[in-house]
Amino acid sequence: MNARAPRNQQLRRTWSSVFETGTGARIYPYLMVLPAIIIVVGVVVYPLVSGVMSAFYDVTLRTLNSGDMAFVGLRNFERVFADPSFGIASFNTLVWVVLNVVVQLSLGLGLALLLHRAIPGIGFFRSGILVPWVVPSVVAVLTWRWMYDPSVGIVNELLVRWGIIEDYHPWLGDTATSLYAVTVESIWKGTPFVMLLLLAALQLVPRSILEAASMDGASGWRKLWHVILPQIRVSFAIAAVLTFILTVNNFNAIWLMTEGGPLNSSEILFTLAYKYGFQRYDLGMASAVATMLFVGLVIATTLYLKLIQAKEGE
Amino acid sequence: MSSAAITATPAGTAVSVPPLRRSWTPKWLRVGFLYAGLWVAFVWCVFPFYWMIATSLRAKDELFARPPSLVPHSFTFQSYIDLLVGAEFWRFALNSLILTASVTIISVAISVTAGYAMARHRFKGSVALPLFMLYGQMFPPVLLLIPFYIQLRWLGWLDSLYGLIPVYLSYMLPLCVWLMRGFFSQVPHSLEDAARLDGCTRWQAFWRVILPMARPGIVAVATWVMIHTWNEFLYASTFILSDKNRTLPLGLSGLIGQYTTDWGMLMAGGVITSAPILLVFFFLQKHLVSGVGGGAVKG
Numbered sequence: 001m002n003a004r005a006p007r008n009q010q011l012r013r014t015w016s017s018v019f020e021t022g023t024g025a026r027i028y029p030y031l032m033v034l035p036a037i038i039i040v041v042g043v044v045v046y047p048l049v050s051g052v053m054s055a056f057y058d059v060t061l062r063t064l065n066s067g068d069m070a071f072v073g074l075r076n077f078e079r080v081f082a083d084p085s086f087g088i089a090s091f092n093t094l095v096w097v098v099l100n101v102v103v104q105l106s107l108g109l110g111l112a113l114l115l116h117r118a119i120p121g122i123g124f125f126r127s128g129i130l131v132p133w134v135v136p137s138v139v140a141v142l143t144w145r146w147m148y149d150p151s152v153g154i155v156n157e158l159l160v161r162w163g164i165i166e167d168y169h170p171w172l173g174d175t176a177t178s179l180y181a182v183t184v185e186s187i188w189k190g191t192p193f194v195m196l197l198l199l200a201a202l203q204l205v206p207r208s209i210l211e212a213a214s215m216d217g218a219s220g221w222r223k224l225w226h227v228i229l230p231q232i233r234v235s236f237a238i239a240a241v242l243t244f245i246l247t248v249n250n251f252n253a254i255w256l257m258t259e260g261g262p263l264n265s266s267e268i269l270f271t272l273a274y275k276y277g278f279q280r281y282d283l284g285m286a287s288a289v290a291t292m293l294f295v296g297l298v299i300a301t302t303l304y305l306k307l308i309q310a311k312e313g314e
Numbered sequence: 315m316s317s318a319a320i321t322a323t324p325a326g327t328a329v330s331v332p333p334l335r336r337s338w339t340p341k342w343l344r345v346g347f348l349y350a351g352l353w354v355a356f357v358w359c360v361f362p363f364y365w366m367i368a369t370s371l372r373a374k375d376e377l378f379a380r381p382p383s384l385v386p387h388s389f390t391f392q393s394y395i396d397l398l399v400g401a402e403f404w405r406f407a408l409n410s411l412i413l414t415a416s417v418t419i420i421s422v423a424i425s426v427t428a429g430y431a432m433a434r435h436r437f438k439g440s441v442a443l444p445l446f447m448l449y450g451q452m453f454p455p456v457l458l459l460i461p462f463y464i465q466l467r468w469l470g471w472l473d474s475l476y477g478l479i480p481v482y483l484s485y486m487l488p489l490c491v492w493l494m495r496g497f498f499s500q501v502p503h504s505l506e507d508a509a510r511l512d513g514c515t516r517w518q519a520f521w522r523v524i525l526p527m528a529r530p531g532i533v534a535v536a537t538w539v540m541i542h543t544w545n546e547f548l549y550a551s552t553f554i555l556s557d558k559n560r561t562l563p564l565g566l567s568g569l570i571g572q573y574t575t576d577w578g579m580l581m582a583g584g585v586i587t588s589a590p591i592l593l594v595f596f597f598l599q600k601h602l603v604s605g606v607g608g609g610a611v612k613g
Contacts, residue, residue, distance in 0.1 A: 016517035028516060032431035033443065035424045036491050043484035044450045047461035054460060064464065114351050127596070128356040131363050134595045136545040138563035139584040142570070143366045146577050154365055157381045192359065249454055251548050256567055273456045278552055283460050290457035301452040305445065 052294070055287035064283075076288040080276075086289070088264045089272040092179055093248070096268050099180075100247040103187050105240055108194025113224070115195070116202045133192035141256040144185040148172050148257075175265035178258050182266055186253045190246060194239050201235030202228070234307060241304040245297060269293050370394065370582035377578050393578035394586075403583065405558060406565035413475050413561060414543045417482045421490045422536050429494025430520060434506075444495050450488030455548055458484060466553060473555040481549050486539045493538070497531025498524070537598050541591055562587045 019028040055076055057069045080086050115126050132140065147155045150170035159165045171181040205228060213227045229236070251270050254260060260267035260275065267275075269289055277286030369377065373388035397403050431437070432444050462481050463472075471477030501524055509519040525532075547563045554560055560568065566587060569580045 014515060014518070016515040019516055025516075029431045029435035029437040029440070032427040032435070033437075036428035036487065037443075039424060039480075039483055039487055040447070040450060040491075043480045044453065044458070044488065047458045047465065047484065048453055050461040050464075051457045054464070059460075059464070064467065110351075111355055114348065114355065117348070119345075119348070122352075125352045125356050129359045132359050134592055135363060135588050136563060136591055138545065138547045138566055139366070139588050140362065142566060142580060143362045143584060145570075146369065146581065147362060147365055149577075152378050152380050152382050154382050154384070160381075188359070188362065245452055249456075251455070256547075270454070270456050274459070277456075277460055277463070283464070287457070287460050290454060290460065293454050294457045297452060297454050301449060304452075305448065308448075 051287055052291050054284060055291040057284055059283040059287070061281040072284070076284040080285055080288050085264045085267060085272060089260075089267040089269050092264075092266065093268040093270075095179060096183060096186075097244060097247050099183050100186055100190065100250075101240060101243050103183075104190045104194050104243050105236070107187070107191045108239065109198055109236070111191065111195040112198035112202055113228075115199055129195065130192050132189050133196070135189075137189065137252045138256065140189050141185060141253050144188070145172065145257050148181055172258050173262060175263050178262060178266040182253050182257050185257065186247065186250055189253070190243060193246075194243060197235055197239045197242070198232060201232040205231045234310060237307050238304065241300055241307065244300055245304075248293065248297060366581045366584050369577055370585050372578060374576075374578060393576075393582040396576075397579050397582050397586070402557070403565065403586075406560050406562045407586075409475055409559060410544060410562040413478060413482070414540050416479055417486060417543045418536050418539045420479065421483055421486050421539050422532060425487060425490035425494045425535065426525070426532065427520075428491045429496075430498045430524065432491070432495045433498035444492055447488040447492045447495075450484075451492070455485070459549070459552060462549070463552065472553055473559055475559060477553060478549060481553065482543055482546065485546070485549070486542060490535050490539060493535050494528075494531065497528050497535070500531075501527050533598065537594055541594065544587075544591060 018024040019031075054069075056071060056073060058072045058075070059069050063069045111129060115122060115129065135143075147153050148171045150156070150168060150173060153168070153171075155171065156165070156168040160168065169177070171177050209227060209231070210223065213223045218227065248268075249270065251274065254266055254268060254271050255274070258266045260271040270293065273286045273289035273293070276282050276289060368386050370393050371389055371391070372386045373390050373392065376383075376386065376388050432440055458481075462484075466472045466477045466481075469477070505523055505527060506519050509523040510516070514522065545563060546561075547567070550561050550564050551567070554564060557568075562583075566580060566583050569575065569583060
């Protein structure tokens with residue numbers, strides 16, 4: 001920059017010349033990022049801090065109106081732990097997350113391997129398989145809700161026709177199946193994104209390595225396990241953490257199909273916090289649950305950033 | 315090459331073996347399996363979408379016929395007409411449009427300069443800030459939901475479209491900055507240097523040279539914001555209370571009745587809500603997919 005300083009002096013002066021020298025040059029980058037920083041502090045950092053804080057205060061509609069929110073320490077957490085639906089929701093969250101992550105990753109990997117070929121018509125299949133990812137989530141969830149309809153749903157009809165079930169079943173209305181029925185939708189919606197991430201990784205695996213493995217007589221499975229998977233392991237881990245975060249935060253699927261019911265059978269921590277907050281209007285309890293979720297997510301996100309940095313370092 | 319061969323071969327014994335190429339399955343069989351797998355995946359992924367369209371085109375009495383048939387026997391646009399004749403749906407669409415346009419314009423305008431500065435300039439925080447932006451994307455919406463509610467209530471902005479704008483910015487802006495930074499760091503430095511030698515100020519070099527170069531990236535980011543704002547449901551459903559301020563996803567979910575639901579109309583609404591997203595996506599598929607690869611984004 002200094003070498004060009006003499007040149008700059010011959011320039012026609014414009015308003016932006018202020019930023020060429022001295023203080024102007026020093027604050028220039030700060031001015032460029034300032035609007036973004038102000039907004040992020042205002043709409044992310046501040047709400048985040050006050051969200052965590054309200055987990056330790058008595059915040060309800062009544063105290064909000066009167067303005068005297070008292071500090072209650074861990075009382076909100078105690079009340080959450082005392083609520084039997086919290087236990088159910090925690091267990092459901094575990095099932096929900098494990099099922100989603102495991103199935104989405106294995107199906108996603110399978111699809112990516114299927115699509116990672118130069119055969120005629122592959123573009124057609126690829127576009128079709130991306131459809132669930134592209135359809136707006138609310139539309140997708142409502143469509144599935146219609147497909148699960150207990151009296152005229154196509155899911156019931158197909159299962160009966162194929163002889164898997166005897167009679168129509170209320171998949172979303174039965175406490176034994178509601179969580180799994182929603183999980184199927186969530187897997188359907190999430191897998192294409194995993195596939196996309198893994199496909200991008202597969203396309204970076206050097207062809208020469210695969211050819212060398214084939215030349216040496218490695219069979220398909222051996223090649224997958226010993227050659228392909230080690231090559232894409234970072235992307236695979238990133239996909240796993242991302243799927244985890246997206247699943248924990250997947251509100252639409254559960255809310256629009258079952259609202260966590262019947263009898264909390266498909267309640268996850270997210271929907272439970274939402275109910276505390278916006279049905280019982282006990283925002284303190286809602287914040288307590290949300291804060292616990294947040295801690296879990298921060299751990300996952302830290303892991304995720306470590307992985308990304310590892311990838312960039314490769 | 316040779317080192318790769320060794321890692322791939324247990325104990326390195328098979329190096330001299332001639333190519334085996336899985337001779338135990340004939341090629342036509344493998345290709346057959348491959349296509350069978352592709353078709354299964356294709357049908358699984360596309361079927362609900364097909365079912366939505368098929369439902370929206372059926373006559374009302376066929377909708378509730380039992381058993382449901384895979385191929386519609388009747389074909390009518392009645393559901394679409396029912397939906398579009400009422401003024402409500404247009405209102406929802408207009409709300410969605412206004413909201414999407416404002417959020418997109420604001421977040422792109424703000425993230426462009428921030429992303430550029432983070433990619434090109436060294437200043438205090440030029441390393442930590444982008445990482446923080448990525449973190450910002452991961453905060454659980456349910457934790458932000460409660461303070462937003464308290465805040466909007468306090469400001470009197472509950473149940474208004476403009477109240478949703480800052481809320482959506484919290485959801486989109488950090489990611490936009492992160493993605494923009496990625497795109498700007500791909501534009502070669504030499505271009506900027508050339509512009510500066512030709513007498514541009516730093517701002518002019520950015521505005522006249524770098525910005526046009528980064529247009530594909532900007533389009534990709536803008537598309538991302540549009541799609542997510544258009545689809546957003548959680549915040550809208552919590553903060554919008556009156557019918558007239560509903561967005562499209564909210565309007566759709568409102569079509570579900572307590573006792574009966576007109577699924578034909580609902581699915582027609584689904585088709586119309588999806589249409590712009592599908593169009594945008596298939597026109598910009600390349601940009602979006604590369605954006606995902608570069609930034610690893612929420613789905």
